Amino acid sequence: MNYFVFFLGIILLLVTTSDLINTSLSVRGAGFISKRLSKSIWSLLLVINKKTGRKKVLELGGAFILVSILINWLFLIWISASLLFISDPNSIMNVETNSKTTIINKIYYTGYTLSTLGLGDMESSGEFWDILTAILSFTGLILISIAITYLIPVVSAEIMKRKISVYINTLGGSAEEILLNYWNGKDFKELEQPFISLIDSIILHAQNHKAYSVLHFFHSSDRKEAFVLNLTNLDEMLTILLYNIPVDQRPSKNILIRLRKAISSYLVTLPATFIVPGKEIPPILKLTALENKGIKIISGEKVDLEYEKLKTRRQLLLSLIKDDGWEWADLKTSGYNHAINTGETY
Template sequence: MDGVYPIIGTIILFLLAWDVFATVFIPRGLSGPFTQNSHHLIWRIWCRINCTGTPAARRRLSRLGPMLVILTVIGWALLLWLGFALIFYPHASGFHHGTRSPSDWISALYVSGYSVTTLGVGDIVPKDGNMRLLMILAAGSGFILISIAVTYLLSFYAALGRVTALAYEVHRFLGKSDGYSPVDVVITAITADCIEEMKNWLADIGTTLAQVLMAEQQYTLLNYFHEPDDMALPVALTDVLELTTICRSVLSPTAYPSMANGLITAGTERLTRGYFESLARKFGGRVEVSREAIEDRHIHFDQVRAKLEQAGVQLRDREEAWAIYNTMRQGWEIPCHTIRVLFGYPGFSGLALKSE
């Protein structure tokens, strides 16, 4: 029976090494076996408890990201400790003790603990030479894990800063805190003859968003950080989608070809929509669309069109514009609603998220 423990310990260490390697070094949007499964499980439990839509629930939901960072590092350390303890255990009866002998399990856990934490106490040491070499391996593994964890956390929080900075920039540029909306930005760009400035801003947003998407592929923990509305990326990118949708569907392609049919508005819209679609595939959920959602979409379209007409902006034919607007909104509204609701932000009326 004692021969089983080293096998289990070796398997745990192998899976831990793969988990750290996959989480830290492979930028493919997935973590290792321990990290990915534990994150999803904790997320679902935390979300069921706190996803009630109240400000207090939002605050509790926002604490999950920092908690997961701490739990990930602690989990790696505990698995490393346990793996080497299981390997040491069958040989613990032969350890040399400076004081009275504790139990074999205590000895194995103690030697494994001070080895992987590089404390090097040494009051209990194996007599067997192979076990002493294993202690060196355990100490080296602990030192490497500590170095990787520190480097990972520094890089992770730098990426988190880019995410929140992008959301904050969108929020401030659109003037949400001052009561403005995406349609107001479009009107200002046209009436003040600064269309090129808005296009340049959209191009910058697209470039920064591409970098953020790459960061979220590498640091999957970023998906669990939920900031206040003015620094929340799902909220900010919803406004970017609304802005590009208005440009591409409602504006006259003859009068404003670069805004209605240009590469920048189309590319930014695709990048932003892809952000929500990839997260919706990851976190799951089924959205039910009611007649109220379509009616609200039509009312919003009429309000946008009326505001543009009042400002003297040249527009597409109403029916053509509505057909394009409705199709584009259908393309991003459901994944956008899914992520906003799952992350504790207000969704769209008429849409209901059902957990799978």
Template sequence: METLQIILGLAIIIITFLDFFHTTLSGNGFGWISEWLNRTLNRLIIKNRSRSIYNYSGVIHLLLTTFVWMALHFSGTYLIFTAGENMVINGTTFVPATYAERFYFTGYMLSTLGIGDFTPGNDTSRILVGILSFSGFILITTGLTYLLSVVSAVLSKKELSFYISTVGKDYEGLYHYFKKQDELEFLMSDSSDLRQQILKNASSYLSFPMVNYFLTKKRNSALILQLARLHEVLTVLQLDWGEDTIQRAKIQKILNAIEKYLKIGIEGPESAIHKEEKLRTLRGSWKKYGYDFPDGKEIDPWFTSSLKYAGWDWDDVYKLDPE
């Protein structure tokens, strides 16, 4: 029984670290525990629709995910040190520790190396203390480094969002800004930089998937909303240029970057119900500028899901700024 409990405790710790390292170091998105936890939490926050919760959504995701990792690690370690009577003993009297004292010992051991009032009581326990104390140090230091990297990625995401919003405060503003330029001068000179910024933020989905859960009710800092507007405007402007023009080619590269951003993201096209008729009606607003927006774009359901789980929808994409 003692051996089985130790094996169970070690299994919990190993599973925790697999999820932890997959999320923080692999560059391949969430581990399965973190993915389930954050998707569930995101849906609860979206349903709540409270502005104050939105403002702290990213912090909530970070703290709760970190807490779950630490709680699982602690639980597995505590399970190990309660497996046998002599796994932990009093350092002075050599009396086996109570469950409360083992809980205290586990906490101290994972955060430092204890203060000597309780010690491992047999060779198995001593070996495990040496291993697990080091694992606690790894979890804490790597976790802190990851948190700082997430904050940096969030700032990069907001920077790109602000950049697009300063070009045009809504989709019409973006359209008029580009349209009044001779041969799309802005896109010709800055398309490469814009594309690189979009792809840089796309890579953040894989390296720091927690970034996607930093929600906001402010339009100018909501990157998915700004990218949706930009994508709609560029899709229309592309119709002005022939297949072999440099303008069309550069527009297509930016559109490809935006679509890559969506497909690398953590919300697939099946995550939300896509209403094609509603979107077609909204896109009918382009007729006043003489355009028939292309129907049935393959990327539309991806946008629908990403918008929904960031707290937006297509109505927000086509909503005009009253100011």
């Protein structure tokens, strides 16, 4: 027996199993292999999108990465288990010819053992290989089942993410538009009810994103469903309410802080997908439209100091937007309307 090949197979199988379990069964996000595979594929898709200008490439990214993770697990499990049998020339025998099997034969035997197909043209020779075959059979069944069932909650979580995004967009297509839509001539108290609805939803998505970091790679070229744009608009709008609007005109401070913390619970999950604050500082929104509406705007050194404290937060939001294939200027879009476009969005 070649012990180097045997233990190489053991180590590779353990590493793959660890990655699969950490990715699909833990709430810590993707495992070491899956995380880097996902980011590598997404970075390539971003380059293609930048050169071609077709966001449709990014729309396919989430599903492509999800399937790639699944295929990668299956491939690594198959290869690592095959190495165990390849380590010994006499581990598997051909039943019909009673002769040794080739490396290809052993890979084939491992494949139908893991899938519990149970073909009988080859069999293990010796008690050790019999037991190993049995172990790999039920281990393969369990791991493959876990890998496949991982797909379902990810898709469900993505649907929830798009629901939140569309809901925010119905409030308004930009931070300023949301405020204009909910100005009743006296204050912004009418925002309290939609904010309360958003708090639980965003917290749930933050936990989903922490458990399934692959969610970040599901992109929508439809701005109404573009979560990163709508969430950033919401956060920028909260900043305006907290620092640019007089206290008596704001929604309940408790609700504002709870919503801000809910968004923060999502933002702290971003480093798991290699998103960190960049050096570029996004521009501060000019509130001319609000002033033209007769809304009093607070400004000055104190407000500037508060915005300076939020620099890292806003840099992180900018990095998030860019990593999803958008730019900060894309935040300035019109809100939800009743027009129906049945054509494809590019």
